[in-house]
Amino acid sequence: MRNDKVVIPLRALALRGALWSPVRIKTSELGSTMGMSQQGASQVLKRLERAGYIERWKGAGGSLIHITPKGRDLLLEFYHTLKMLFAKGGEVRLKGRVVRGMGEGRYYLSLKPYSEAIKKLTETEVYPGTLNIALDGLSAIKFRALSSFPGMEIMPFKAEGRSFGGAKLFRARIGDEQVHVIIPQRTHYQDVVEVISEKSLREALDLSDGSVVEVVVEVNIPGIGDRD
Amino acid sequence: MRNDKVVIPLRALALRGALWSPVRIKTSELGSTMGMSQQGASQVLKRLERAGYIERWKGAGGSLIHITPKGRDLLLEFYHTLKMLFAKGGEVRLKGRVVRGMGEGRYYLSLKPYSEAIKKLTETEVYPGTLNIALDGLSAIKFRALSSFPGMEIMPFKAEGRSFGGAKLFRARIGDEQVHVIIPQRTHYQDVVEVISEKSLREALDLSDGSVVEVVVEVNIPGIGDRD
Numbered sequence: 001m002r003n004d005k006v007v008i009p010l011r012a013l014a015l016r017g018a019l020w021s022p023v024r025i026k027t028s029e030l031g032s033t034m035g036m037s038q039q040g041a042s043q044v045l046k047r048l049e050r051a052g053y054i055e056r057w058k059g060a061g062g063s064l065i066h067i068t069p070k071g072r073d074l075l076l077e078f079y080h081t082l083k084m085l086f087a088k089g090g091e092v093r094l095k096g097r098v099v100r101g102m103g104e105g106r107y108y109l110s111l112k113p114y115s116e117a118i119k120k121l122t123e124t125e126v127y128p129g130t131l132n133i134a135l136d137g138l139s140a141i142k143f144r145a146l147s148s149f150p151g152m153e154i155m156p157f158k159a160e161g162r163s164f165g166g167a168k169l170f171r172a173r174i175g176d177e178q179v180h181v182i183i184p185q186r187t188h189y190q191d192v193v194e195v196i197s198e199k200s201l202r203e204a205l206d207l208s209d210g211s212v213v214e215v216v217v218e219v220n221i222p223g224i225g226d227r228d
Numbered sequence: 229m230r231n232d233k234v235v236i237p238l239r240a241l242a243l244r245g246a247l248w249s250p251v252r253i254k255t256s257e258l259g260s261t262m263g264m265s266q267q268g269a270s271q272v273l274k275r276l277e278r279a280g281y282i283e284r285w286k287g288a289g290g291s292l293i294h295i296t297p298k299g300r301d302l303l304l305e306f307y308h309t310l311k312m313l314f315a316k317g318g319e320v321r322l323k324g325r326v327v328r329g330m331g332e333g334r335y336y337l338s339l340k341p342y343s344e345a346i347k348k349l350t351e352t353e354v355y356p357g358t359l360n361i362a363l364d365g366l367s368a369i370k371f372r373a374l375s376s377f378p379g380m381e382i383m384p385f386k387a388e389g390r391s392f393g394g395a396k397l398f399r400a401r402i403g404d405e406q407v408h409v410i411i412p413q414r415t416h417y418q419d420v421v422e423v424i425s426e427k428s429l430r431e432a433l434d435l436s437d438g439s440v441v442e443v444v445v446e447v448n449i450p451g452i453g454d455r456d
Contacts, residue, residue: 007236011306014313015376017449035374078239079314082307085242146245148261223247 006053008034010075013054013067019075022057022064022139058206080145084219090217092142094193098136098202098211105130105194108184111164113157118196121152121169122180130182130194131201133213138192146170147183149219157187172217177204181217235283236262237272238303241282241295247303250285250292301369312447319444320370322421324363326430326439333358333422339392341385346424349380349397350408358410358422359429360366361441368419369454374398375411377447384413400445405432409445 012033017023031041046064048054053071057064067075084092106129108114118126135143151168158164164183172181172195179197195215201207240261245251259269273293276282281299285292295303312320334357336342346354363371379396386392393413398407400423407425423443429435 011309011313015309015449016378019313020316020449076314079307079310081239081243082303085239085247086304086307088248144385150244200454221243221248 005044006048006051006071006074006146007078009041009048010053013065014075018054018065018067019072021027022055022066023053024062025065026077028061051068076141077144081148082140084145084149085221088221090219091220092146092216094133094135094139094143094146096139096193096213096215098207098209098213099132099134099192100209101130101132101192101194102128105132105196107180108164109196111159114154114164114167117154118169118180118182121154122196124198127198127200130196131207131213133193133195134163135191135193143193144190144215146219149221151183151220164192170219172215172218174201174213174215175205177201179215180204185220232353234276234279234299234302235271235306237269237276238295238299240280241293242303246282246293246295247300250283250294252290253293254290264269301372304366304369305372308370309376312373312377313449318447320374320447322361322363322367322374322443322445324361324367324369324421324441324443326435326437327360327362327420327443328437329358329360329420329422333360333410333424336392337424339387341387342382342392342395345382346397346408346410349382350424352426354424355426355428357428358424359407359435359441361421361423361443363419363421370422372418374445377379377449379411398445398447400443402429402443403433404443405429406444409443 009070012030013025017027018025027041027045028038031038034041034044036044045054045056048071049056053074054069055068056067084090099133109118109126109128115126151170154167154169156164156166167182167184170181170183172179174195177197177199179195179201182196193215195201199202207213237258240258241253244253248251255269255273256266259266262269264272273282273284276299277284281296281302283294283296312318337346337354337356337358343354374386379398382395382397384392384394395410395412398409398411402408405425405427407423407429410422410424419441423429435441
């Protein structure tokens with residue numbers, strides 16, 4: 001389901017209270033707030049339910065609707081994107097705990113097209129491994145919002161007979177260390193942020209699995225500050 | 229144009245920087261971020277331009293796009309609705325200057341179905357006139373966002389051979405005075421908030437045309453606090 005078919009109806013339901021508890025909502029009324037027919041609104045609800053954004057219970061007098069955590073997170077992500085936009089970029093603070101990756105970051109960084117693109121964009125020689133941070137609830141949502149912003153682009157490429165997706169880089173810092181956050185286009189985990197740097201961050205910052213870390217990421221919007 | 233056809237593409241354009249200056253945007257790229265074809269994205273841009281949400285300039289190498297103040301205000305309103313939702317209701321502070329109305333408020337309040345509904349909802353005898361406050365820029369946007377929230381409902385009715393639209397009431401205060409904000413369903417002005425109270429507020433608060441006033445409006449979301 002496309003975002004525009006989800007965000008608007010979810011907001012309409014949220015305005016009726018459906019974020020916080022199951023509420024009785026008339027499809028005719030919902031339709032009119034969204035500028036569509038009762039049938040249209042009814043279709044939308046079916047799709048939202050199928051996609052897991054809402055729960056519905058049918059009764060003789062009508063149905064009750066509740067927005068699921070998945071639905072709430074989508075609205076919240078949308079909210080944070082707009083918040084960052086109207087703050088004209090600035091910084092996003094992401095908190096989480098250091099976790100051990102599956103060696104994937106290290107593998108990607110070992111591929112020449114990748115490492116050379118990174119070297120060019122960051123203007124540093126990058127340590128061949130990523131620091132992985134599993135984000136807490138709200139940080140995970142802010143991270144997803146961040147993923148919508150344009151970063152420094154690494155193009156997709158082919159190597160070793162495989163095709164590799166591109167990635168985006170964002171300037172960031174952990175404490176006093178200048179680092180970069182890297183977001184692969186095709187990512188497995190949504191709630192883990194991968195950080196690269198010229199040093200081993202585990203050593204430089206004395207981190208081990210479970211250490212609590214805050215990554216402060218710079219959000220750049222074209223046309224603000226340094227232009228592209 | 230329905231909101232869902234505006235908010236999502238405007239956000240996509242804003243993420244490319246179009247809120248702050250004209251930017252070069254490829255329709256193919258825009259389409260892919262919105263999950264639609266290049267043709268689809270191109271249609272959307274045409275509609276946004278016709279509705280006054282964006283400006284476009286075509287050149288040999290592609291077009292430049294800039295979000296207009298109207299488009300920015302729509303996104304900002306959407307942002308403030310979500311902000312209020314995630315604050316779980318709470319208060320909205322609206323600032324503006326006292327202006328003279330056109331006697332419309334007084335006329336409506338003189339109609340029995342209206343005045344009786346208001347009396348029942350507010351549990352007070354209402355002074356037969358409204359205090360009108362012309363809101364400043366950001367407050368006007370917050371006020372529009374507030375209008376999406378459910379209030380105490382006054383139903384439409386017929387009187388003197390005419391049909392009258394309904395209205396919503398919100399509890400509010402100005403200084404220490406308990407007041408209500410009334411939002412007619414069919415409103416002429418979007419940027420003027422009408423306030424009612426059991427007293428003449430001009431007298432009680434010593435206000436005259438041009439006085440700066442802050443109205444603190446309670447936002448209620450069903451299911452939070454007092455339920456309906």
